Amino acid sequence: MAAAVVIFYGGLLLFAVLFTSLTGWPPYAQYALWAWAVVSLPLAVIALAGRRWLPRRAKRWLGFGTLGVLALCLAWCGFGAWRDSIPTVDDDRADLLREYEPFGEDTKAVWLEEPSALRLDPQEARNLTLNGATALYPVYSAFVQAVYPGPAGDDPILYSTQGIVRCDGTITAYERLLDGTTDIAFAAAPSQAQLEAAAAAGMEYHLTPIGREAFVFFVNSRNPVTELTVDEIQGIYTGEITNWREVGGEDQSIRPFQRAEDSGSQSALERLMDGLPLVEPELEDRVGTMGGIIQEVASYRNYRNAIGFSFRFYATEMVESGDIRLLALDGVEPTRETIRDESYPITETFYAVTAAPVGEPPLQERDSTVAAFLDLILSDQGQQLIEQTGYVALE
Numbered sequence: 001m002a003a004a005v006v007i008f009y010g011g012l013l014l015f016a017v018l019f020t021s022l023t024g025w026p027p028y029a030q031y032a033l034w035a036w037a038v039v040s041l042p043l044a045v046i047a048l049a050g051r052r053w054l055p056r057r058a059k060r061w062l063g064f065g066t067l068g069v070l071a072l073c074l075a076w077c078g079f080g081a082w083r084d085s086i087p088t089v090d091d092d093r094a095d096l097l098r099e100y101e102p103f104g105e106d107t108k109a110v111w112l113e114e115p116s117a118l119r120l121d122p123q124e125a126r127n128l129t130l131n132g133a134t135a136l137y138p139v140y141s142a143f144v145q146a147v148y149p150g151p152a153g154d155d156p157i158l159y160s161t162q163g164i165v166r167c168d169g170t171i172t173a174y175e176r177l178l179d180g181t182t183d184i185a186f187a188a189a190p191s192q193a194q195l196e197a198a199a200a201a202g203m204e205y206h207l208t209p210i211g212r213e214a215f216v217f218f219v220n221s222r223n224p225v226t227e228l229t230v231d232e233i234q235g236i237y238t239g240e241i242t243n244w245r246e247v248g249g250e251d252q253s254i255r256p257f258q259r260a261e262d263s264g265s266q267s268a269l270e271r272l273m274d275g276l277p278l279v280e281p282e283l284e285d286r287v288g289t290m291g292g293i294i295q296e297v298a299s300y301r302n303y304r305n306a307i308g309f310s311f312r313f314y315a316t317e318m319v320e321s322g323d324i325r326l327l328a329l330d331g332v333e334p335t336r337e338t339i340r341d342e343s344y345p346i347t348e349t350f351y352a353v354t355a356a357p358v359g360e361p362p363l364q365e366r367d368s369t370v371a372a373f374l375d376l377i378l379s380d381q382g383q384q385l386i387e388q389t390g391y392v393a394l395e
Helices: 002-022 027-049 056-085 094-098 122-126 134-147 170-179 192-200 230-238 264-273 312-318 336-340 368-378 380-389
Strands: 130-132 184-188 203-220 283-287 293-297 306-311 324-326 347-357
Touching: 094 134, 130 134, 130 170, 134 184, 134 203, 134 312, 134 368, 134 380, 170 184, 170 192, 170 203, 170 347, 184 264, 184 368, 192 203, 203 264, 203 312, 203 336, 203 368, 203 380, 230 264, 264 306, 306 312, 312 324, 347 368, 368 380
Parallel strands: 130 184
Antiparallel strands: 184 347, 203 306, 203 324, 203 347, 283 293
16 A cells, blocks of 8 residues: 555646646746655545544644645645736847847848948858847847848848758857857957957957947836935845935835846956955746756846846837836936946947957958958948947947
């Protein structure tokens, strides 16, 4: 009898784990079912196995225990569903990228109003691989539409986010520069860890400044705080300031979100902190294949007491969320005008980045197509595309 009970319970538990993992249940539902399996199933098995000899009171308490665990699991599912209903701001949204794919029928990527001074033939285009940050995909999609041949009669994957014009995000784009699968990456400056990874690989990055952008902080639109100082931002992200009341808001604890290490916006935050230690980031449990649980840095979730950060164009144009509000810093709003006149205190240069072995000339000095493409970006036409997209061109 004991062996049968163990086999029965083990089989049900394994089924619960496999079923929820393979069918893509949300994490909170998976946890609830596992808890139900771990706690309630043994109670039920004991009740069944001991139905002849267990006292009536014991059977009653087993029943109450089973119902209690069920109630707790349902409450946890309700909390998880509520939490998932809160909007997020995430730098890795595939649907946003599709809206800016070059040569798409309804693409939001901008077009030159005149013929481009540079046009690549199909073979040149296939040999020039691009990658970059999500927030900069609209910029280099516009360059592609100006310079690359159109899609007619060509391989359609050429211009998709998984073709030779890719958008894998800052972290992967820098990695692909090192392994030679990307020629040019469009991104913010590399982090210290990315510079060290390049040095360890015997490589170095070559950065060509191509435009400027504001690094911004945002809060829930219902948060009464409308501006902070740079010192207050640093205080929040070191953990010295922990309540909105300390900066003129309501009596609520501050929930400061961060981004994944080595992402463009996280590297910008680290530059702003200038060596000050960061608080531990908000983490989120994620359920992997076969029931494995991993913890990752959580995407910004728009709680009323939250604060997050990104780049201005991404937060205002690509996400277009009316539920967040950008904060003024040191009394200055983040606009294209305040970026241009440098009155906004945190502006970031973004780059076209290439990589080469240490001691060798940059790729643009060895590849005429790369050189011509970068020249086009820095020309009046290229800077016009940056402005049309919504970023700020170089002076």
